[in-house]
Amino acid sequence: MAEQVAWIGLGNMGRGMVKNLVAKYPLQTPLIVYNRTHSRAKDVACTLAKPVNIAPTITEAVGSATIIFICLSDDNAVTETFQTAISTCTIAGKLFIDCSTVHPDTSRRIANLVESHGGLFVACPVFGTPPAADAGQLIFVLAGKRELVERVKPFCAGVMGRVSLDLSTSPAGGPTGNDDDDEKEPLMDPGRASLLKVLGSALSLNMVNAVAEAMTVAEKSGLGVDSLHSFLELMYPGAYVRNSNRVRSGGGQTREEPPFAVDLARKDARYAMDVASAVGVRMKGLELADEYLQGVEKHIKGEKGED
Structure with missing residues (x-):
């Protein structure tokens, strides 16, 4: 089945990130976009290289997607968005990628909430200014379960950013060299990216x-x-x-x-x-x-x- 990608949040950073996602990533279906201010979503859609589908609600954006990027301004907005998605949609099997800057504990709470409903979660905050987002020169920081981080990487370096820093492998970004579960568990913590x-x-x-x-x-x-x-x-x-x-x-x-x-x-x-x-x-x-x-x-x- 073709992956359906959705994007929630078209603020200063989200606009540039979506521009590059649409232009550079081989999307199998048109991107779904949602923004609280509907007029902004329409304005952004007019500037993109390819057509996108504008969702009128979070429920419709999440319900139709298998991969959902979220890029919002603060913890309250992020938490409310996830609560809405979980209360109105079946999220089992859906991969959520949060590019927002939030407290590490917020990332952990959201991850636990998503996983308790069968969903998947990767924390993926970015470094860079709005001009860097527009130019596709952001630095992505990824944390979560290693196999999920690997699914997210193709969207980052070379598409929306210039490099990805993977915190799911080791504190230094390389292989752990240790198969002990007790050693691996901290590396799956999505809060590390937010930290x-x-x-x-x-x-x-x-x-x-x-x-x-x-x-x-x-x-x-x-x-x-x-x-x-x-x-x-x-x-x-x-x-x-x-x-x-x-x-x-x-x-x-x-x-x-x-x-x-x-x-x-x-x-x-x-x-x-x-x-x-x-x-x-x-x-x-x-x-x-x-x-x-x-x-x-x-x-x-x-x-x-x-x-």
Whole structure:
């Protein structure tokens, strides 16, 4: 039987991911898409390389599919979506792939809920900005049962992303070399992908904070932001330089829709600090970054702004 793929969530990240999924993956049947705001689903559908079917409800999207991707903004949205799917559909045998950034414990609860109803689950959060999603350059982090992760990989690197990091094999991403069940069990934990995601987000927030502070000092001291930027290009190419460019160019101030919402950045920070606290660690740098973000929330109207 042909696989039927569905996609739930067409936000900043989901739009670009769907674009590449439709254009690059050999779908056997038209992709089913669902978005809470129906008009957005229609607008996105008009931009895609191939026709898609727009589902009016979560129930119809999940009920008609065998593989369901979910990419939503927060834990509440993800939890409500799964509860709706499970209460209105028979999900036995269906594979759910959650690309949302959620707390590791949320991933574990959802996985247990899905599996208790005969469904299958892989946690698959992504690293990257909306432009990276649009360009198919995301980093995918996958965790869950190894055979399920293998089913998901073909959708990731070379289609929606540039690389996949598989946490179902070993902590380093390679084979365990051990057939003992007690050793394998932690590697099946879908929460590991979400844990890496929130820690990675913490690193990103710390980096953004460091670049912004250094740029401010460079400008006020007379050194100049261009001189600091030249140093970053030589010493810290990659993400530091990209963030420096954003600061120098005014960042998202020229965009109609900012790439990341402040409340979502703070959500990621809270989750990272929570998992750190659970193991007796305090992330003081992240606390400072979150303090700055809280100030941004007070400064702007609404909760959207540069991360």
